[in-house]
Amino acid sequence: MMRLELVKRPQRSALFSALSPFIAFALTIIAGAIMFALLGVNPLTAFRIYFIEPISQVWQLHELAIKAAPLILIAVGLSVCYKANIWNIGAEGQFVFGAIFGSAIPVLFPQFEGPLVLPLMLLLGMVGGAAYAAIPALLKTRFNTNEILTSLMLVYVAQLFLDWLVRGPWRDPQGHGFPQTIQFGDSSVLPELMPDAGRANWGFVFALVAAVLIWILMSRMLKGFEVRVLGSSPRAGRFAGFGLNRMVFFAFLLSGALAGLAGISEVSGAIGQLQPVISPGYGFTAIIVAFLGRLNPLGIIAAGLVLALTYLGGEAVQSALGISDKVARVFQGMLLFFVLGCDTLIHYRIRLIGLALTKQEGAAKLEATPKLKEAR
Amino acid sequence: MDITVNILLTIATAATPLLIAAIGELVVERSGVLNLGVEGMMIMGAVGGFGAGYLTGSPWIGLLAAIAMGAVFSLLFAVMTLSLATNQVATGLSLTLLGLGLSGMIGTSFVGQPGVRLPNLDIPGLSSIPVVGKLLFGQDPIFYISIALTAAVMWFLFKTRTGLTLRSIGDSHASAHALGIKVIRYRYLSVIFGGACAGLAGGHLSLVYTPQWVENMSAGRGWIALALVVFASWRPWRVLAGAYIFGAVWIGQLHAQAFGIPVPSQMLSSLPYLATVVVLVLISRNKRLTMMNTPASLGQPFVPDR
Numbered sequence: 001m002m003r004l005e006l007v008k009r010p011q012r013s014a015l016f017s018a019l020s021p022f023i024a025f026a027l028t029i030i031a032g033a034i035m036f037a038l039l040g041v042n043p044l045t046a047f048r049i050y051f052i053e054p055i056s057q058v059w060q061l062h063e064l065a066i067k068a069a070p071l072i073l074i075a076v077g078l079s080v081c082y083k084a085n086i087w088n089i090g091a092e093g094q095f096v097f098g099a100i101f102g103s104a105i106p107v108l109f110p111q112f113e114g115p116l117v118l119p120l121m122l123l124l125g126m127v128g129g130a131a132y133a134a135i136p137a138l139l140k141t142r143f144n145t146n147e148i149l150t151s152l153m154l155v156y157v158a159q160l161f162l163d164w165l166v167r168g169p170w171r172d173p174q175g176h177g178f179p180q181t182i183q184f185g186d187s188s189v190l191p192e193l194m195p196d197a198g199r200a201n202w203g204f205v206f207a208l209v210a211a212v213l214i215w216i217l218m219s220r221m222l223k224g225f226e227v228r229v230l231g232s233s234p235r236a237g238r239f240a241g242f243g244l245n246r247m248v249f250f251a252f253l254l255s256g257a258l259a260g261l262a263g264i265s266e267v268s269g270a271i272g273q274l275q276p277v278i279s280p281g282y283g284f285t286a287i288i289v290a291f292l293g294r295l296n297p298l299g300i301i302a303a304g305l306v307l308a309l310t311y312l313g314g315e316a317v318q319s320a321l322g323i324s325d326k327v328a329r330v331f332q333g334m335l336l337f338f339v340l341g342c343d344t345l346i347h348y349r350i351r352l353i354g355l356a357l358t359k360q361e362g363a364a365k366l367e368a369t370p371k372l373k374e375a376r
Numbered sequence: 377m378d379i380t381v382n383i384l385l386t387i388a389t390a391a392t393p394l395l396i397a398a399i400g401e402l403v404v405e406r407s408g409v410l411n412l413g414v415e416g417m418m419i420m421g422a423v424g425g426f427g428a429g430y431l432t433g434s435p436w437i438g439l440l441a442a443i444a445m446g447a448v449f450s451l452l453f454a455v456m457t458l459s460l461a462t463n464q465v466a467t468g469l470s471l472t473l474l475g476l477g478l479s480g481m482i483g484t485s486f487v488g489q490p491g492v493r494l495p496n497l498d499i500p501g502l503s504s505i506p507v508v509g510k511l512l513f514g515q516d517p518i519f520y521i522s523i524a525l526t527a528a529v530m531w532f533l534f535k536t537r538t539g540l541t542l543r544s545i546g547d548s549h550a551s552a553h554a555l556g557i558k559v560i561r562y563r564y565l566s567v568i569f570g571g572a573c574a575g576l577a578g579g580h581l582s583l584v585y586t587p588q589w590v591e592n593m594s595a596g597r598g599w600i601a602l603a604l605v606v607f608a609s610w611r612p613w614r615v616l617a618g619a620y621i622f623g624a625v626w627i628g629q630l631h632a633q634a635f636g637i638p639v640p641s642q643m644l645s646s647l648p649y650l651a652t653v654v655v656l657v658l659i660s661r662n663k664r665l666t667m668m669n670t671p672a673s674l675g676q677p678f679v680p681d682r
Contacts, residue, residue, distance in 0.1 A: 004459040006679050087465055139653070145660045148412065148465065149603045153649040156596050164642035284473055291466060324484040329477025336470035337456065344460040348679070 006348040016345040021292055024338035031334050041321055049320045050313035062198025066270050067308035069203035070262035072301055074286035076214045077255030079295040085231040086251045090136065090151030091259040092283025093158035094129040098260020099267040100162060101128025103274050106188035107170050113187040121188060121264055129260015130253045137252035141245040163276045181274040190269035203265035210258055215297035259283060288336040307332060381510055388515060389585055391623025392522045393577040397601035398615045399529050400573020405605055406533060407566035408546035410675040412468025413453050415598025416475020417571050421446040421578025423479040426589040429492040438492065438583050446575015447568050449475060454567040458560050461677040476592060483589045491587035516584045530612040546671035549678040559678055603652045607659050609669040625651050
């Protein structure tokens with residue numbers, strides 16, 4: 001019989017703090033190899049198709065950037081929430097509402113064109129995401145309602161609302177009955193960065209800028225300090241005069257706005273119209289990105305690229321090996337598991353001990369300390 | 377009259393998975409652990425139950441497989457949060473994400489296949505009593521399990537010494553540990569019990585409710601079960617009441633859609649989720665009462681010192 005024992009480190013280990021994402025990734029690869037072997041596929045072949053082939057050409061790197069952009073945008077916002085110990089897990093819904101708000105201009109006023117259209121759409125997208133995120137924030141601050149459950153429930157509501165819009169009032173009348181809006185006009189489409197090389201659009205730039213700005217906010221500004229203090233000790237934060245309720249709103253509005261920006265960027269960039277489903281679970285995968293990036297905006301950029309690759313790899317193994325692209329979800333889930341597990345190493349040493357051995361150890365200790373023996 | 381009975385029967389069918397999953401989570405939370413992975417364990421139970429039933433042809437083996445699947449899957453959460461002291465919120469979320477992905481992958485070949493259904497109880501004579509016969513003696517076996525489970529958990533938590541110990545761990549793991557209670561062992565068993573319940577709830581979905589495999593067929597029921605526990609202030613009989621209220625909302629919106637009420641079907645479909653939000657707001661408005669009811673060490677990691 002073996003037993004795990006955690007021994008608290010005197011201070012957090014800088015070594016494991018840096019290493020933990022890499023250990024987690026290595027463990028995911030090992031677990032993934034076992035999984036592929038169980039599915040009857042040579043793991044080496046599978047990994048080549050999963051992790052290397054999807055990024056071996058320039059246009060594929062553009063696809064990677066397209067997938068990474070929403071993940072990074074959402075995850076940097078979530079990282080602020082999680083640092084403050086506020087659990088917004090409804091980014092998927094805020095993403096959808098950002099997309100809906102921003103799309104209102106090209107769908108309702110298609111004749112409105114010019115250079116102002118796109119900035120307005122992006123702004124509206126942020127407003128939409130923030131407004132939707134304000135609901136759980138309001139319920140938490142006013143009525144003390146658990147934000148985890150409310151923000152998640154609102155995801156289902158948002159998805160159903162989008163479904164109704166594109167099948168009902170916003171459906172393209174010339175769309176042969178397909179549940180989708182009209183194609184956005186030229187001035188409502190997010191431009192591609194290098195149209196000759198690939199499809200990557202400005203969304204990726206937004207993501208990088210947001211990550212850097214949030215990094216500055218968190219590491220160089222008082223607000224970032226406030227987030228960290230309230231997150232690790234609300235009591236200390238209260239003494240310092242930081243308001244918890246204000247922080248709830250700040251974190252939700254910020255992460256909601258970024259998720260909304262991701263939503264409208266995705267719709268006006270990669271998709272070009274509203275459809276019943278506009279996200280392959282970006283809002284949930286971004287939670288993994290945030291943790292894999294150690295809640296650090298710069299780490300999140302790297303983590304976002306890794307998770308984007310899991311999406312591309314999933315599509316690749318589906319077409320090449322006939323394995324369900326759900327394999328991407330499995331990889332993502334395992335990665336988060338291993339990251340969380342490895343993070344334990346930062347604060348604790350792990351000792352594996354047999355039960356029998358501990359008894360011997362205990363007896364030996366008893367022998368070695370005469371006082372204790374006397375006390376017995 | 378027949379219509380009323382039929383509606384009551386469908387409400388019971390819709391409420392049963394919510395009730396079972398919520399009762400399991402209630403025990404887990406009473407021991408001080410917050411497992412947000414209910415949705416993931418439930419969907420794993422659903423796919424395991426369907427798969428075993430489909431491959432063996434026996435819904436009973438499916439039922440056992442669903443329970444086992446949920447329990448084994450919850451063990452993953454237990455090792456992480458209890459032995460490695462990881463953040464419970466994040467770990468629970470990852471359990472849900474992993475479960476949704478894994479079930480989708482396992483279930484790829486099950487899509488569109490005919491499933492097996494657990495037969496309804498049918499006691500000759502009793503089941504044909506008008507009105508109450510069907511309701512009391514003609515339902516699916518899991519319905520009876522759910523009621524028995526609720527009663528058993530009620531008795532266990534409030535009438536047995538072990539139940540008292542479990543509740544004390546949930547209220548203060550440090551004190552319980554100081555008294556020599558094996559906090560981690562109790563919590564392991566609670567989490568596994570919760571997983572088995574969630575798996576059983578999932579099995580109900582794929583072996584009774586809609587005997588087939590559809591991806592994401594749990595449709596947020598695991599999350600609603602979590603909300604039910606809060607709604608019930610961690611009391612079993614209130615979970616029972618809450619589950620039936622939500623079952624009624626769920627069935628009500630389906631009937632409203634079928635009757636062609638001039639309201640968009642999506643709006644009706646979102647009612648259970650909106651109802652959850654509203655109910656949570658109503659129940660948590662009184663801050664002091666919430667604090668009194670919530671197990672005091674809920675969600676906090678515990679590392680025993682030696």
